[in-house]
Amino acid sequence: MTSSEVLLPSTRRALLHRVATAQSQGRAPSLVAAVQRDGQVAWSGARSCVDGHEPDGDTQFRIGSITKTFTAVLVLRLRDEGLLDLGDPLDKHLPGTDVGQVTIFQLLGHSGGLKAETPAPWWERTPGATRPELTDVLGERPVIHPAGHGHHYSNPGYTLLGSLVERLRGDSWAEVLRREILEPLGMDRTTPQAHAPHAGGWAVHPWADVMLPEPAEDLGVMAPAGQLWSTTSDLLRFAAFLARGDERVLRASSVAEMRAPAAPPEAGDWAGTYGLGLQAVRRGDRTFLGHSGSLPGFLATLLFSIEDDVAAVVLSNATSGPLTGAVAADLLHIVAEAEPRIPEAWRPLPEVDPELLALTGPWYWGTQVHGLKLLADRGLELQPLKGAGRAACFRACPDGTWTGLNGYYAGETLRVVRAEDGSVDHLDLGSFVFTREPYDRGAAVPGGVDEGGWRGLAT
Incomplete structure (x- = not known):
């Protein structure tokens, strides 16, 4: 069965309609999406008005903060190897940051109380060489909330985690990422720098149908928070790993740990939580997991459903406009509702004790x-x-x-x-x-059982 035959024609048309509507209404120079089901690509589609052709599953887009999920996997690998504990304060392994009391667990789940952003200038549009040291990323007052008391998203927090990986591995974050995640999972189109074919980043004027090229800066020390470029095909491979685990990278129990809520959500955000490098969002009675990302000129979302065994990736080369998170959730919802997952056949146990x-x-x-x-x-x-x-x-x-x-x-x-x-x-x-019986008199019930036993109400 080919990928085009995995879903019914009516489902494929609904998916294409959602993507076409998102590109048109969001005024995106281009938008590409793909859906995976039962471990294989079930559908892909794209719309474009630039470059003379539509992007496909091999076209790179910048994925922004989806990079954080890769960094989180690298940290969990260190924990599984016994090189650190998630409850360790950062200072135990990466001293001299002025936020050493914050734990690794809190950094992974954005509950360390760190600021959301770096000091000026705007880091996403500034060459990484502008901030060569961690002190340049953290600034004079890096902690603004009590650690462990709630979720507050922090880009500098994941920069610290990337530096932690470098310290314990003795190699660059990019090289460790390539060696420990990208190569084992066959993600050869996920890279720190763009490789053709790739989309260019654009800003679309809010009041006119004209565009402005966006710079594609190397983020330097901030790379672990948002550097990567990737494709829909590669990100679907990553989604399959995040749903099932892979012993070559991270065992299933550790991946499940990433999916569990790590801290209460921010005030007013009761439809979503954050685990360890993974976002969770509620859509009706379903929970979707994954991450969104943005950098000037690009928007990206990866979402998957464990229950339905469906994943979706949506990538666009616009600074703002198309709501990739909403589109990805809609793609999952369309497939799950139109073609519910067929349950596995019941089978008896192979043996019994x-x-x-x-x-x-x-x-x-x-x-x-x-x-x-x-x-x-x-x-x-x-x-x-x-x-x-x-x-x-x-x-x-x-x-x-x-x-x-x-x-x-x-x-x-x-x-x-x-x-x-x-x-x-x-x-x-x-x-x-x-x-075996309610308050069994023959069993060691704490406090004992009344010697008179069960009784009715005397009249």
Whole structure:
């Protein structure tokens, strides 16, 4: 099946209509978009009024702050190798910045309280050589909010993370990026500098249909916050990695950690949150993840849906006008609504442990009944069977316990407590006792069970 046959004709036309409308109404010199589903390119389309041809999946555009997601991956790699902890203060690994008390986790999630921008002049339109040192990026008063108290987007924060990568790797940020992410993922059209074919950046006059070329500056020390050029094809590869992980770059559990909210959103922004180098936005009952980016002359957005296994990239060479974030979300929504994902076929487990199977079924926390279900790889799922309550999935650990993966019990330990004769007495979940019967008198229930047992109301 070719990429043009992955989606129905009506869906493809709806996608093209959305892109054409965005280019026309946004007055974009050119706009290119692509959608990926089930790991393959399902659709691509473009509109252009410059260069004499439409851009395609191999045409480079500048992607601005989508660069930050790449930088975040490099930092998570350092953590996974044991070279740092996300709770470490920056000063432990990169001393002398005047913001050394801010943690690496806070920098990744923009909760360190740092300023949003550098001191003047406007860094995105200024040669990087203007700011050769980190002190030039941070200025005299770099911290303007209490660290850890909320989300405040910071470009200088990701400059610090890029310098951290350079310090611990002993190589330039660009070289580490190429070696550790771009080459393993086959992203040979993602580069710090433009390589033909590439779009030129334009500013469109707000009150007349005329254009002005924008400069394409090398950002120097600010590169980890927004330097990169890329294509729709390369960014769809990156989206697949961010959804599933890749052991050559970053394991799936660490990528999932990037997707989790890292701090409360900014006041008034209740439709979106920020993880570790990834934005999350709500559209109806769906959550889309990814990042947007902008530099003078360019707008870019990468979004993907884990639930629907769909990703979209929208790139444009205009300083302002086309709302690439809204377009990318619409493309995902069109595909997810018009052609809902077909569920995987149910299959029985390849094998079963009788002792684990014996644990399944109803368990009571006090009088509230829960069901325990056996999953693949010895995993467990606990959920209330009546009314509201706390549900969670659990991953099996080598020591015979289970660790919570989501919700209230994320990170908590579930263990089987046995009586002296080896029979199961109860389940312990973060000190909560789950018994086979409501307040089972034969189990070790904290506080004991009244000797009179259950009773009615005497008349």
